[in-house]
Amino acid sequence: MQTTYGILHHENQSFGVSFPDFPGCVTGGATEEEALRKADEVLTFHVAGMVEDGEALPISRTLEDLRLDPDVQEALVDGTIFVARYDVPRKAVRINISMDEGLVEAVDRAAGRINQSRSAFLADAARRRLEELVFDKTG
Missing domain, CATH: 1.10.1220 (Arc Repressor Mutant)
Structure with missing residues (x-):
């Protein structure tokens, strides 16, 4: 199992999740628990699609690298970083x-x-x- 960082956002009575190293991969839920549970599942599905399409998987950045990224800094104003897990299809x-x-x-x-x-x-x-x-x- 691989790991990367996700950002949990509180948005209008619900929670959203994004992944800085996997642009376009997003999910959410009515509660924090639901959003975090779905995060691993959606990320694994996204990675499987990338592999199937022959796309190279990104190298996950370190926390320090993410903190230096202006887009991540902006997302962390109202978000919390967490570790997400995903499987790479074999x-x-x-x-x-x-x-x-x-x-x-x-x-x-x-x-x-x-x-x-x-x-x-x-x-x-x-x-x-x-x-x-x-x-x-x-x-």
Whole structure:
């Protein structure tokens, strides 16, 4: 998992997030917690798009470098800097798994409704479950 800096902004009863080293990648939420939770997800999605399009990923700047950037200075007037995490996509690996036939059909219907492949749907579900387990404070 890679890291970069994000800026959390309070905007009109909601919160926005931007990433100085990833221009155009933004998200937000009704609460700080929601905006920060979505930040990692949106950044990972943005990076995956860059990789798929053959774009070079930026080198994340240091805090000192960011503090010297006039645009970041302006954003920090009403914002707070935080560390955001993202995954860089790796090579897909084919696996063979067994699942209940009804469950496979339900997965296929759900994936189709959101225009995803079965593999993408199951990968997203696995990522979300892993995040739940990693961030679960009770276990």
